[in-house]
Amino acid sequence: xxxxxxxxxxxxxxxxxxxxxxxxxxxxxxxxxxxxxxxxxxxxxxxxxxxxxxxxxxxxxxxxxxxxxxxxxxxxxxxxxxxxxxxxxxxxxxxxxxxxxxxxxxxxxxxxxxxxxxxxxxxxxxxxxxxxxxxxxxxxxxxxxxxxxxxxxxxxxxxxxxxxxxxxxxxxxxxxxxxxxxxxxxxxxxxxxxxxxxxxxxxxxxxxxxxxxxxxxxxxxxxxxxxxxxxxxxxxxxxxxxxxxxxxxxxxxxxxxxxxxxxxxxxxxxxxxxxxxxxxxxxxxxxxxxxxxxxxxxxxxxxxxxxxxxxxxxxxxxxxxxxxxxxxxxxxxxxxxxxxxxxxxxxxxxx
Amino acid sequence: xxxxxxxxxxxxxxxxxxxxxxxxxxxxxxxxxxxxxxxxxxxxxxxxxxxxxxxxxxxxxxxxxxxxxxxxxxxxxxxxxxxxxxxxxxxxxxxxxxxxxxxxxxxxxxxxxxxxxxxxxxxxxxxxxxxxxxxxxxxxxxxxxxxxxxxxxxxxxxxxxxxxxxxxxxxxxxxxxxxxxxxxxxxxxxxxxxxxxxxxxxxxxxxxxxxxxxxxxxxxxxxxxxxxxxxxxxxxxxxxxxxxxxxxxxxxxxxxxxxxxxxxxxxxxxxxxxxxxxxxxxxxxxxxxxxxxxxxxxxxxxxxxxxxxxxxxxxxxxxxxxx
Ligand SMILES: Cc1ncc(C[n+]2csc(CCOP(=O)(O)OP(=O)(O)O)c2C)c(N)n1
Numbered sequence: 001x002x003x004x005x006x007x008x009x010x011x012x013x014x015x016x017x018x019x020x021x022x023x024x025x026x027x028x029x030x031x032x033x034x035x036x037x038x039x040x041x042x043x044x045x046x047x048x049x050x051x052x053x054x055x056x057x058x059x060x061x062x063x064x065x066x067x068x069x070x071x072x073x074x075x076x077x078x079x080x081x082x083x084x085x086x087x088x089x090x091x092x093x094x095x096x097x098x099x100x101x102x103x104x105x106x107x108x109x110x111x112x113x114x115x116x117x118x119x120x121x122x123x124x125x126x127x128x129x130x131x132x133x134x135x136x137x138x139x140x141x142x143x144x145x146x147x148x149x150x151x152x153x154x155x156x157x158x159x160x161x162x163x164x165x166x167x168x169x170x171x172x173x174x175x176x177x178x179x180x181x182x183x184x185x186x187x188x189x190x191x192x193x194x195x196x197x198x199x200x201x202x203x204x205x206x207x208x209x210x211x212x213x214x215x216x217x218x219x220x221x222x223x224x225x226x227x228x229x230x231x232x233x234x235x236x237x238x239x240x241x242x243x244x245x246x247x248x249x250x251x252x253x254x255x256x257x258x259x260x261x262x263x264x265x266x267x268x269x270x271x272x273x274x275x276x277x278x279x280x281x282x283x284x285x286x287x288x289x290x291x292x293x294x295x296x297x298x299x300x301x302x303x304x305x306x307x308x309x310x311x312x313x314x315x316x317x318x319x320x321x322x323x324x325x326x327x328x329x330x331x332x333x334x335x336x337x338x339x340x341x342x343x344x345x346x347x348x349x350x351x
Numbered sequence: 352x353x354x355x356x357x358x359x360x361x362x363x364x365x366x367x368x369x370x371x372x373x374x375x376x377x378x379x380x381x382x383x384x385x386x387x388x389x390x391x392x393x394x395x396x397x398x399x400x401x402x403x404x405x406x407x408x409x410x411x412x413x414x415x416x417x418x419x420x421x422x423x424x425x426x427x428x429x430x431x432x433x434x435x436x437x438x439x440x441x442x443x444x445x446x447x448x449x450x451x452x453x454x455x456x457x458x459x460x461x462x463x464x465x466x467x468x469x470x471x472x473x474x475x476x477x478x479x480x481x482x483x484x485x486x487x488x489x490x491x492x493x494x495x496x497x498x499x500x501x502x503x504x505x506x507x508x509x510x511x512x513x514x515x516x517x518x519x520x521x522x523x524x525x526x527x528x529x530x531x532x533x534x535x536x537x538x539x540x541x542x543x544x545x546x547x548x549x550x551x552x553x554x555x556x557x558x559x560x561x562x563x564x565x566x567x568x569x570x571x572x573x574x575x576x577x578x579x580x581x582x583x584x585x586x587x588x589x590x591x592x593x594x595x596x597x598x599x600x601x602x603x604x605x606x607x608x609x610x611x612x613x614x615x616x617x618x619x620x621x622x623x624x625x626x627x628x629x630x631x632x633x634x635x636x637x638x639x640x641x642x643x644x645x646x647x648x649x650x651x652x653x654x655x656x657x658x659x660x661x662x663x664x665x666x667x668x669x670x671x672x673x674x
Contacts, residue, residue, distance in 0.1 A: 060472035060650050111472060111651025122472050122650035139433065139476050140406050173405035174437065201406055203381045209405040268383065276383030334651045340658065344646045 005207035008214040009228070012260040013199060015286035018230045022299030027235065029305045034077070035234050036300065037314050039069040039293050042093045044318040045102055048326060049092065049109055049123070050270035058109050060122030061138075063090040067232075067264040070292035071196050072097035074237025075164065075257075078245045079132060084150035085164040086143035087136030089124045090196075090263075094166050098131040106325040112332035119335040120343070141167060141174035144193070148184045151191035151254070160249040162190045170201025172215045181222040184254040192244050193219070193256040196231060202267045203278035219256035231259025232292040262287045355525035357499035358388035361506035362426070364534055366396050369424060372510055375411050376428035376464075379403045384430035385466065386525050412438035412463065416446050416515075419461040424510055426462040432479045432519070435465045446515035447490030458513035462506075467521040467560070467610075469648065472655055478648035480611045482558060483620070485517045486588040492539055493517045493588035497524065497547075497562035500531045501585060507534040508542065517588075521560045521610075543591035546598065550580035553604040553669050556595060558584050558617050561608035561641070561660070568665035577673055587617055592624040599625050604672040605638040608665050613642035636672040641665055 011017040024032060046066050052058035065072075072093035079085060079098070087094040095105055100116060108115025109123050116128050124138040134150065137143055147165030154161035171177055172195065184191050195215050199206050206213045216226040225247065227240035237259060244255035264284060267275040274280055288294075300306040352360065366372045378384025380393055380403045393401035404411045408429060415425035429435035435442070446459045465485075469478035485493045492514050496502040502520060509516035516539065547562065548569050557565035562583040569579040580598050584590070599605050605625055607618035618640035625638070641660045649655055 059652065060474065061477075111654075119651040119654075120474075120649055122474050124476075125474055125650070137476060138474075139437075170406045173407045175407065175409050176437075202378065202384075204403060204405075208403070276378070276381040278381050334653045335649075337654060337657055340644055340646050340649055340654050 003208065004211060006212050008212045009260060012228070012230055013213060015262070015283055015290055018232065019289040019295065021302050022233055022235050022295045024235065024299045024303040024305060032296070032300050032305050033314070035073055036293070036296055036306070036311065037318070038073040038097055039234070039296065040315055040318040041102060041321065042069045042072065042096045043293060044322045045096060045105060046092055048106070048322045050265065052109065053270045060109065060111065060124065061268050062109060062123040063268050064265040064270070065090045065093045065263055067287065067291065068196055068198060068261045069093055070234040070237055071194065071231045071259045071261055074234045075194055075241050077238060078242055079164060081130060081132050083132050083162050083164065084134045084147070085132050085166070086134055086147045086150070087126070087166045088140065088143060088168065088171065089138035090168070091126055091136035091166065092123065094136065095126045095128055095133055098128065098133050100126070100128040100131055100133065102321055103325040103328055106322070107329040107332050110329045111334060112329050113335040114329065114332040141171035141177050144171065144177050145180045145183070148180045148189055148191050151184060151189035152187065154190050155188070155252060162192060162245060162248045164192050164194055166194045166196065168201065169195060169197040169199065169206055169215050170209070172218055173201070173209060178218060181218060181224060185222040185224050188253045190248040190252050191254045192248055193254070195256065195258045196261055197258055198261050198263045200263070200267065200275065203275040214258070216256055216258040224254050224256050226256045226258060228258045229260065231261035232290050232295065234292060234296055262290070264288070352499055352528065352531050353387070353525060354499045354502045354527040355387040357503040357531055358506055358520060359390060359392065360531070361503035361534065362389065362392055363395070364503070365507050365510040366400065371422055372424045372426065373400045373402070373418065374426050374428065375402045375404055375415055376430065377404050377406055377408070377411070377434070378430040379428060385428060386522055388520070388525070389428070408434055408437035409441060412441040413445065415461045416441060416449070416459055419459050424460045426464055426510060428464045428466065430466050431468050431477055432465045432481055433476050435463065442491070442515070442517065443488050447488045450514070451490060459515040460513045462509045462516045462518055464518045464520065467519060467523070470523065470655065472650040472652065474650040475647035480519065482519065482587055482609070482611050483616045486590065486617060486620070488588070491515055491517050491588055492586065493519065494539070494586050495519050495559035495584065497557065497559050497583045497585070499527055499529045503531055504534045504537065505539070505542065505585070508537050508539040512539040519559065523560050524563060527563065542586050544582050544584045544594040546580060546594065547583045548579065548581040550578040552578040552602055553580070553606060553672055554582060554595065554598040554602045555579045555665065555669060556582045556584060556605070556607040556621055558587065558609045560610050564660065564662050564665050565608055567662045568669065571662065571666055572669055577669060579669060584617070590620060590624070592621065592628065595621060596625055596628040600629055600633060603633055603635045605634065606641070606665065606668045606672060607638070608641040608660060610643055610660065612645055613640065614645065616642060618642060639668040639671055641668050
């Protein structure tokens with residue numbers, strides 16, 4: 001292949017870097033507990049979904065973000081339920097981090113009427129407006145302009161609301177992403193693009209798809225402020241995203257966070273050893289050392305904030321709530337057949 | 352040979368005979384995206400000719416058109432029809448118009464291959480076929496192979512064709528198996544509907560996957576004493592209805608099955624076209640059409656099962672015409 005690629009992310013993409021316990025200087029026990037609880041719940045829920053995929057009890061395509069939990073939890077901690085946010089195909093983490101119910105998530109994955117999209121969406125189409133999550137969809141980059149439109153509404157509202165669009169590095173290859181950056185910048189819209197750069201789009205590493213790996217460059221071309229960070233460090237996510245959110249709230253303009261991370265499972269499904277049928281060759285073991293949850297837990301112990309017992313208890317709570325969510329989901333009904341035609345339009349007068 | 356492998360054989364044949372054939376698209380090196388239809392083509396023909404692209408459907412499709420203007424015969428694969436919608440400007444506004452809007456003599460020898468890959472609770476954005484969207488547009492040729500032989504032959508003919516061709520294959524046919532011969536030297540412009548099974552009682556028309564259903568339905572109905580003539584449309588743009596008209600003129604009964612929405616669909620077009628051409632009073636029963644439910648695809652298992660037509664639905668429609 002005659003392609004050229006220059007890495008500009010330096011140590012951020014090196015799995016052997018950024019693997020120390022987190023520096024939790026100045027962070028409260030409550031904050032650390034909250035982060036750990038939220039990230040552990042996402043991890044355990046996705047592991048459970050992975051088992052459902054393996055046993056074929058879950059049939060819809062499930063894209064697991066195990067290993068990427070810190071981005072969702074860090075960002076969600078800075079948003080209000082009135083701040084609209086949007087995701088994509090790999091959005092279990094966004095749903096749960098924003099406060100979505102694990103019962104509704106497990107039910108949705110099994111196609112049950114008690115799910116967050118009433119069993120009409122499955123893993124790839126989640127919505128939870130109570131927590132600001134307006135929609136997650138699997139057409140790559142599709143929600144990026146929609147988030148820009150939500151930011152337009154926030155601007156017109158005159159308050160200090162902000163919109164957030166979660167996307168991957170692959171999504172930056174779609175034209176509409178670039179149109180969206182230009183539109184947001186030229187109209188001064190308070191939207192924050194959160195790029196979870198996990199280095200892959202399906203089976204292709206970013207070096208097979210882009211001339212360089214730093215996707216924040218596109219924002220710079222549009223005069224949009226950026227931060228490029230280790231996305232497996234929740235303290236860093238919170239700090240840098242916090243600055244961008246504050247700026248967007250106060251100055252009413254867009255920003256972009258590029259959070260470097262890595263997914264432990266294949267692109268879709270439960271397996272660790274393949275992406276869409278193509279063998280994975282990366283050093284997964286090294287990335288395990290950069291575990292966002294492990295680093296937070298170790299930091300918490302090191303800084304005397306939590307002890308091992310408390311961490312184990314948090315884990316058990318997460319496992320239990322996923323288990324009971326799954327039990328309930330299994331017992332729930334499928335959506336009624338009539339809804340197939342009944343909900344095509346919202347206004348049913350002509351149905 | 353299976354349908355999916357037959358597509359691969361078509362690619363192999365076309366790339367062997369013509370070094371200007373290049374393949375582009377997102378997911379070409381992955382069986383999740385393209386099944387067994389392109390296995391190891393990149394290893395056989397080189398990564399320069401078999402390019403797994405960034406997620407940039409519009410640019411990749413436009414690039415194929417550009418390369419087609421400079422001596423190449425590109426095939427862009429969109430591993431789901433739904434993803435190709437990001438490239439519709441290039442397919443519909445550009446490729447389809449190019450020859451005509453420049454006064455003729457401006458051919459676009461490019462193939463846009465769209466894979467229907469639905470079921471499996473994938474839901475609304477991973478389940479569309481949209482046959483009639485592309486059939487609606489003058490300037491495109493649209494082929495919908497229903498058999499392994501056609502999967503190969505129509506692909507080769509599409510690649511050899513100087514017009515832009517939308518080639519739509521369906522993952523629900525990939526396990527169909529039959530012996531296949533080498534691609535014949537046919538011109539796509541001469542291809543049209545074929546009678547797959549002669550019969551005298553009812554004309555049963557299929558489009559791609561529903562041809563498979565129609566043949567199964569015909570077997571069941573035969574045991575009930577109903578003799579169906581099954582016609583496989585094969586090419587839906589331009590649509591040549593002569594074989595269907597001829598069949599209906601003798602059976603006087605028409606059932607069209609289409610795995611897509613009813614409204615403004617291919618089935619509607621076939622029925623309208625036949626009615627225009629047969630003698631007044633030819634039909635002895637109202638024409639029937641079978642389509643998917645007029646709603647976005649659901650995900651949950653029982654709703655998904657209710658969403659797609661079955662062989663039973665086809666049998667019942669035929670029974671209605673002979674009752
Ligand atoms: C328009 C469109 N093209 C292609 C696909 C197939 N696809 C699904 S996810 C994906 C990878 C996207 O990568 P990225 O945006 O980095 O997100 P990640 O999977 O890494 O979370 C692709 C190519 C799609 N769903 N939609």
